[in-house]
Amino acid sequence: xxxxxHPREIPSVPFWVTLLPVLFDVDQQQIFEQYxxxxxxxxxxxxxxxxxxxxxxxERPEFISEVLKREQIYNKSGNQKKIPHSVLADFLGDHxxxxxxxxxxxxxxxxxxxxxxxxxxxQKVIDTKRIIDNTRKLRETFRQMQGKSxxxxxxxxxxxxxxxSANLLCCIFDCPELGSQMMSMEHDVxxxxxxxxxxxxxxxxxxxxxxxLDRLASVIPSRAKARRLIRQFSELLQAEVIxxxxxKLQNGENANCLGDRLRSAWRDGTLNTKQLRDNLNVxxxxxxxxxxxxxxxxxxxxxxxxxxxxxxxxxxxxxSISNLDDxxxxxxxxxxxxxxxxxxxxxxxxQLVNRHVAEPACLGGRMHIPRGTYIGxxxxxxxRDPVAWGPDANDFRPERWGSTDEQISxxxxxxxxxxxxxxxxxxxxxxxxEKFALLQMRISLFVLARAFRWELDPEWKDQMTPAxxxxxxxxxxxxxxx
Ligand code: HEM
Numbered sequence: 452x453x454x455x456x457h458p459r460e461i462p463s464v465p466f467w468v469t470l471l472p473v474l475f476d477v478d479q480q481q482i483f484e485q486y487x488x489x490x491x492x493x494x495x496x497x498x499x500x501x502x503x504x505x506x507x508x509x510e511r512p513e514f515i516s517e518v519l520k521r522e523q524i525y526n527k528s529g530n531q532k533k534i535p536h537s538v539l540a541d542f543l544g545d546h547x548x549x550x551x552x553x554x555x556x557x558x559x560x561x562x563x564x565x566x567x568x569x570x571x572x573x574q575k576v577i578d579t580k581r582i583i584d585n586t587r588k589l590r591e592t593f594r595q596m597q598g599k600s601x602x603x604x605x606x607x608x609x610x611x612x613x614x615x616s617a618n619l620l621c622c623i624f625d626c627p628e629l630g631s632q633m634m635s636m637e638h639d640v641x642x643x644x645x646x647x648x649x650x651x652x653x654x655x656x657x658x659x660x661x662x663x664l665d666r667l668a669s670v671i672p673s674r675a676k677a678r679r680l681i682r683q684f685s686e687l688l689q690a691e692v693i694x695x696x697x698x699k700l701q702n703g704e705n706a707n708c709l710g711d712r713l714r715s716a717w718r719d720g721t722l723n724t725k726q727l728r729d730n731l732n733v734x735x736x737x738x739x740x741x742x743x744x745x746x747x748x749x750x751x752x753x754x755x756x757x758x759x760x761x762x763x764x765x766x767x768x769x770x771s772i773s774n775l776d777d778x779x780x781x782x783x784x785x786x787x788x789x790x791x792x793x794x795x796x797x798x799x800x801x802q803l804v805n806r807h808v809a810e811p812a813c814l815g816g817r818m819h820i821p822r823g824t825y826i827g828x829x830x831x832x833x834x835r836d837p838v839a840w841g842p843d844a845n846d847f848r849p850e851r852w853g854s855t856d857e858q859i860s861x862x863x864x865x866x867x868x869x870x871x872x873x874x875x876x877x878x879x880x881x882x883x884x885e886k887f888a889l890l891q892m893r894i895s896l897f898v899l900a901r902a903f904r905w906e907l908d909p910e911w912k913d914q915m916t917p918a919x920x921x922x923x924x925x926x927x928x929x930x931x932x933x
Pocket of ligand 1: 479505555556803873879884
């Protein structure tokens, strides 16, 4: 548990900080501010114990840029290699068979192969009608639930999980029936309930920080249960998503449906069964979970900053739209700026350790990093870097992005290129679902802000999750009809 000596230039966060979420009911944002922020901003990097080992967490944008550009040294790597025996790795690659691999963690030829199959399925033109339909149902759900619990807040997370799943199923996997079941709140959907239960087992601080315990499935029943749930979820997903699109494939339709593309690559042997399964799992989880977290955090931030919510409403309320389908979703500057600001302040993947140092390296021309080290970044910290974003970096201020579409998109491109805004990763390995995620966000915030004014439930304790994806824990909102 002693931190490694190298690189000497950067400090370590004491090991016991890792234990805090294991022992106490803590808020990871507070832990960051109290024990990590000062060291990290002063040195641009720290040594941090996480997932059973010491890692280097880089904060300074120029260091992150260097890591992203020099992939030959800083190899992309996933949980299957870092913690191959863990439940998390099991989720994305069956440890009983050979080490798993998927589009997010693979590299080289293997990654290029996955990308050729998957990218057209994610970057096709999205049918906005389907998202608009789901968003109307979401609005109706909030309305009904609020009607039943006057003045009390309603928990939004599970509803938004259904909503983001429905969008993914309808638009990317072309499974509108299953998408529609997801939006019908009174019906249980096995895929959804299994995923919900699984998440409770995956993101427990003790197992996230000490994945070696995952080996003890025979004596820790919850780990055996987690592995069972993973198998169940994976089989369900494959059964739901792949056969239904296979039918369309036979008719030669829908070359850009992701399910069809995966199935076709599986049939012609480009992907084996395990690669199909691992990619499907990771695509579903990345494509559903991240937009959901962003929606939860955005509604929270706007609930907390009612003046910004009001201003956003002002900007969009008078748009005379006979048909939402006709709206140019990219030309609503304040809406876009608000979403980017939410993504900046509360990035769904707030910390990511996904690079393995393949040969001794010298980061920033001065930090000697031994071979074999794991290196990552904390996007929560970098997105709030005071040098890049100014002394008000911690403030929620959508105007900082600009006031016209051109200004916003210029600022957005430059912040990404300089790794000052790292929510979607970057370089050649940038997120492939960014456009789809932003489109959903625009539609959902637009529709909700025109229908309701919302605020945080005063009885809800304002706190973030203790570990895992950073977001307001179990947030409840009170929606008031306009
Ligand atoms: C707000 C929403 C989203 C955020 C913040 C986000 C963030 C990220 C991040 C940080 C990575 C790098 C992950 C790593 O290296 O371990 C990534 C990669 C990726 N994301 Fe997203 N993501 C979002 C939505 C989506 C959606 C909706 C999809 C698909 C439908 C998607 C598909 C992917 C894929 C395929 C990659 C791997 C790209 C590659 O390595 O070539 N993401 N995303």
